[in-house]
Amino acid sequence: MxxxxxxxxxxxxxxxxxxxxxxxxxxxxxxxxxxxxxxxxxxxxxxxxxxxxGPGSHPGRLGSGRCGVVGVSPVATDRILVLLAASGEGGRLLSVGSRDLSAAVCGRSTLQALAALDADPAIALIVIAAEPPTPEVSALLREAARRLATPVVSAAPGEEESALARLEA
Known part of the structure; x- marks a missing residue:
């Protein structure tokens, strides 16, 4: 990319x-x-x-590693980046903007980011760093994640550590 x-x-x-x-x-x-x-x-x-x-794409960067982060919520994205850096882990950050999981935008860039990260052989886990979306958007994301080879976890603010525990499993 x-x-x-x-x-x-x-x-x-x-x-x-x-x-x-x-x-x-x-x-x-x-x-x-x-x-x-x-x-x-x-x-x-x-x-x-x-x-x-974006719009409002997160400026953060990750060193090399096995984690793909789809950044939606700035708070959750910041926390994931801090936890990854502290653990010596990295990967790729695709920051899609805070409105991407709204009912209106309906995850347009998130779905593309999931596919791009799934296609990256270096990525072992994909984290969606976001507030929980509407039920309709959530169902769309679950269906998309089900079709991917790479595991996908959600990390709303406060859930980041449990999401990243999957890298250790």
Whole structure:
């Protein structure tokens, strides 16, 4: 996976749209997009095999390791990164933005991130660092996770340590 192109500012939507249409992943560290723009951008990215990280993508990084983190909740993502660093473990962080598991966005980037992490042979466990989503979105994620070869666990704030215990099992 190549590094995502960072886009920010008042023209973020149009610039990010151009990036994903070239098949490149895009990271939106700011909150410049409306909900409608976010959905349209994530749909366009999926059509072009690209991933949208954000808006409001987490700036954290991980060293090498076996854990894939889909960052949704900033609080849970921060805690997972701290615990991984303290244990000497790392992996890949794909921060999809705090609205991705809302009923409106319906996990568009989370589902793509799960597939990308599952395809990475170095990843032994995928952690979704998020507040619990709506029942409909939760059912969609459970079904997607069931089809993956890599185990998937959820880590809402307060559940991070038990989720990472799966790496030790």
């Amino acid at each position: 190549t590094e995502a192109v960072q886009v920010r500012g008042s023209g973020a939507f149009l610039e990010a749209l151009a990036v994903v249409r070239r098949g490149r992943d895009v990271a939106l560290p700011g909150e410049e997009l409306t909900l409608t723009q976010e959905i349209a951008l994530k749909d366009e990215a999926a059509r072009h095999g690209a991933l949208v990280l």
